[in-house]
Amino acid sequence: MADDRTPTVAGDAHDTEDDTVPTPRLDAWRRDTYGPAVARIPERSTASETLSGIPLEPVYTEEHRSRAAALEHPGEYPFTRGIHASGYRGKLWTMRMFAGFGTPEETNRRFHALLAAGQTGLSTAFDLPTLMGYDADDPMALGEVGRCGVSVSSLADMEVLFDGIDPEAVTTSMTINAPASPIWAMYLAMAQRRGADLTRVGGTTQNDILKEFIAQKEYVIPPEPSVRLVVDTIEWGPREVPRWNVVSVSGYHIREAGSTAVQELAFTLANGRHYVQRTVDRGVDVDTFAPRISFFFNVHNDFFEEIAKLRAARRIWARWLREDFGARDPRSWTLRTHAQTAGVSLTAQQPLVNVARVAVQALAGVLGGANSLHTDAYDEALSLPTEAAALLALRTQQVIAHESGVANVVDPLGGSYFLEHLTDEMERRALALVAVIDAQGGVEAAIENGWFAREIGDASYAEQRAVDAGDRVIVGVNAFQAEAPRVPLQHVDASVARAQAERLATVRAERDDAAARAALADLRDAAVSGRNSMPSFMRCAHALCTLQEQMDVLRDVFGVYEEPVVL
Amino acid sequence: MSEGPIRVVIAKPGLDGHDRGAKVVARALRDAGMEVVYTGLRQTSAMIVRAAVQEDADAVGLSVLSGAHMQYFEQVAAGLRTAGSDDVVLFGGGIVPDDDLPALREVGVDRVFTPGASTEEIVRYLRQAVAERRSRRAGAEAGR
Numbered sequence: 057m058a059d060d061r062t063p064t065v066a067g068d069a070h071d072t073e074d075d076t077v078p079t080p081r082l083d084a085w086r087r088d089t090y091g092p093a094v095a096r097i098p099e100r101s102t103a104s105e106t107l108s109g110i111p112l113e114p115v116y117t118e119e120h121r122s123r124a125a126a127l128e129h130p131g132e133y134p135f136t137r138g139i140h141a142s143g144y145r146g147k148l149w150t151m152r153m154f155a156g157f158g159t160p161e162e163t164n165r166r167f168h169a170l171l172a173a174g175q176t177g178l179s180t181a182f183d184l185p186t187l188m189g190y191d192a193d194d195p196m197a198l199g200e201v202g203r204c205g206v207s208v209s210s211l212a213d214m215e216v217l218f219d220g221i222d223p224e225a226v227t228t229s230m231t232i233n234a235p236a237s238p239i240w241a242m243y244l245a246m247a248q249r250r251g252a253d254l255t256r257v258g259g260t261t262q263n264d265i266l267k268e269f270i271a272q273k274e275y276v277i278p279p280e281p282s283v284r285l286v287v288d289t290i291e292w293g294p295r296e297v298p299r300w301n302v303v304s305v306s307g308y309h310i311r312e313a314g315s316t317a318v319q320e321l322a323f324t325l326a327n328g329r330h331y332v333q334r335t336v337d338r339g340v341d342v343d344t345f346a347p348r349i350s351f352f353f354n355v356h357n358d359f360f361e362e363i364a365k366l367r368a369a370r371r372i373w374a375r376w377l378r379e380d381f382g383a384r385d386p387r388s389w390t391l392r393t394h395a396q397t398a399g400v401s402l403t404a405q406q407p408l409v410n411v412a413r414v415a416v417q418a419l420a421g422v423l424g425g426a427n428s429l430h431t432d433a434y435d436e437a438l439s440l441p442t443e444a445a446a447l448l449a450l451r452t453q454q455v456i457a458h459e460s461g462v463a464n465v466v467d468p469l470g471g472s473y474f475l476e477h478l479t480d481e482m483e484r485r486a487l488a489l490v491a492v493i494d495a496q497g498g499v500e501a502a503i504e505n506g507w508f509a510r511e512i513g514d515a516s517y518a519e520q521r522a523v524d525a526g527d528r529v530i531v532g533v534n535a536f537q538a539e540a541p542r543v544p545l546q547h548v549d550a551s552v553a554r555a556q557a558e559r560l561a562t563v564r565a566e567r568d569d570a571a572a573r574a575a576l577a578d579l580r581d582a583a584v585s586g587r588n589s590m591p592s593f594m595r596c597a598h599a600l601c602t603l604q605e606q607m608d609v610l611r612d613v614f615g616v617y618e619e620p621v622v623l
Numbered sequence: 624m625s626e627g628p629i630r631v632v633i634a635k636p637g638l639d640g641h642d643r644g645a646k647v648v649a650r651a652l653r654d655a656g657m658e659v660v661y662t663g664l665r666q667t668s669a670m671i672v673r674a675a676v677q678e679d680a681d682a683v684g685l686s687v688l689s690g691a692h693m694q695y696f697e698q699v700a701a702g703l704r705t706a707g708s709d710d711v712v713l714f715g716g717g718i719v720p721d722d723d724l725p726a727l728r729e730v731g732v733d734r735v736f737t738p739g740a741s742t743e744e745i746v747r748y749l750r751q752a753v754a755e756r757r758s759r760r761a762g763a764e765a766g767r
Contacts, residue, residue, distance in 0.1 A: 184637070184638040184639055184689055184691075185638065187638075188638045190638075196638065197638075198694070199637070199691040199693075199694035199695070200637060200638055200689060200690075200691050203689055203690035203691055204639075204688075204689050204690055268640075272640055272641065273640025273641070273642060273664055274638075274640045275640075312641075312643070313641075313642075313643050314643045314647075400643075402738070403738060403739050404737045404738045404739050405739050437718065437737070437738040437739075438718065438720050438721075438737075439690070439718065439720050440690070513646050513650070516643050516646070516647055517646075517647055517650050517651075520647045520651070520742060521742075523741070524741045524742050524743050530739070532739075533739040534741070542721065545720050545722070548690065618663075619663070619664070621661060621662075621663040623646060623649055623650060623653075623659075623661050
């Protein structure tokens with residue numbers, strides 16, 4: 057098998073040995089210099105491994121240098137050092153803040169405020185009823201409307217949400233999964249009704265149902281038909297909406313659910329590969345869609361490990377796409393990724409300290425070569441972010457971008473003995489985990505047998521025990537505790553549900569009911585027959601079918617999934 | 624029943640699927656020697672009350688991260704009262720602003736843990752709260 061990483065560096069005397077085995081020179085340093093030093097000042101107990109449990113040497117030298125890394129360059133296969141030859145020297149990463157709460161009107165105002173503050177792309181948070189495919193006036197939605205995101209039940213809501221925002225000029229990301237197809241169709245229908253040309257509309261739907269089964273648990277129908285709907289979008293999207301990223305394969309939620317960085321990397325890439333495989337199995341040429349699959353990773357506390365994770369992700373993906381799937385278009389090989397600082401790392405204690413955490417994590421995202429970035433607001437362990445807190449988080453990115461100088465050299469940490477070693481180690485460990493998934497029959501099997509739930513449950517429990525025991529210091533939580541002044545919080549008005557119910561009633565009263573019924577019948581036919589469902593979702597959106605009407609068709613045809621309870 | 628291991632129901636009410644906290648707490652309580660029933664996701668308040676009664680639970684813990692905590696705690700507290708189990712210790716955790724704590728206490732929520740709480744703290748609290756409940760029950764029976 058052709059392997060761009062096997063050629064050796066001229067003059068490397070150790071090219072037949074494992075890269076990571078320390079040589080006698082380093083051993084001598086350890087014995088003669090380091091030994092006496094730690095005899096005087098013993099090592100801190102927390103200095104021996106990364107957050108993912110990768111053992112750490114006291115120092116890294118050229119003797120740890122990966123032969124492969126020395127040959128890698130930005131913008132070239134396998135893209136470890138970034139997908140763009142010029143890094144951020146030309147275009148900075150997209151500053152994309154996730155926002156959504158209350159009514160479409162309220163979120164639309166927040167969108168305009170963020171754009172006015174210099175944000176360069178939008179990212180939409182939907183409320184739980186929307187995420188689970190219920191209309192705002194359904195009993196299942198009671199008490200949840202507008203709470204943790206914006207409520208969208210039909211095209212009418214979508215038009216209000218993006219009022220005054222040009223869908224050809226601003227790219228929009230939508231965090232939507234189980235109902236990704238109907239919500240995307242509503243967005244596209246909104247754009248069409250404004251006269252936009254779909255070939256010029258850009259954005260991203262998260263549309264990664266596998267990680268819902270694995271981690272965030274906002275699934276509706278079972279895994280197999282869920283993946284089929286995703287594949288429908290992958291087949292349809294690049295043809296009809298060529299600037300749209302149809303799937304954002306997400307490690308973020310896997311990490312938030314408690315996985316390690318290594319698990320996040322392995323599970324995410326395995327999920328991405330599953331979508332590619334299922335689409336190729338349908339007879340679709342990989343180069344027609346692979347460039348429209350993007351990624352979304354967490355950036356957590358362990359600075360170098362997070363940077364290494366993003367670099368390893370690009371390397372593994374490039375090799376899989378080129379070597380295993382035979383993609384010929386270099387754009388198919390590149391892993392483009394959004395990154396978000398770790399919500400789970402935010403503390404309710406001394407919340408202003410979160411500003412510092414977010415800055416460090418965001419810096420890791422940038423040094424890891426993220427293509428777009430969300431920075432969490434300091435108040436998010438307490439409630440949805442206030443506008444002021446979200447603005448400070450955006451300003452944090454702007455300071456990194458414009459004041460720190462880190463964006464002026466491409467992959468500035470490339471060549472660091474430690475980082476290159478850690479990148480190789482993340483790659484090695486992630487591939488070993490992917491092999492464990494494969495041995496079970498792939499990701500759908502590992503979902504249904506509870507393996508992912510056990511893996512993540514064990515990791516999150518181990519992490520909590522380490523914090524409880526004080527083996528992992530969290531400032532303000534198990535060390536340096538202090539009373540802190542209270543911070544102002546975002547409140548969601550209980551009148552949201554009423555306002556949303558009223559708009560739904562208007563939609564139902566004023567739409568052409570025969571057209572809506574015919575569109576839903578057409579969707580049912582697509583679901584049953586197995587033909588691509590996206591044209592039917594588009595028809596439903598234009599006919600003002602509600603979200604729940606469409607999701608109920610899917611529930612009826614495919615059934616509702618219940619996961620095995622794994623503790 | 625006032626002897627034997629503490630019996631706890633840990634539940635995830637509503638649509639929210641974020642189950643990390645619920646699972647970590649359930650495991651910690653189990654490791655501390657308690658008998659723990661974890662309900663799984665998407666439970667209605669009625670299902671949670673039914674589980675508490677069926678399991679003869681000393682305590683019920685709800686995990687709510689979606690912001691809809693007021694309604695779920697209120698419903699479960701009311702359900703426990705209707706079932707004659709209002710002495711079951713009702714506690715919980717999640718993204719709950721301090722401002723909501725007095726109102727939650729008013730509807731009968733004994734304690735709410737927010738991000739950063741240690742599992743040891745939760746175990747310690749539960750042992751004490753259940754011991755008090757059991758001694759109140761024993762006292763009531765003795766006085767009958």
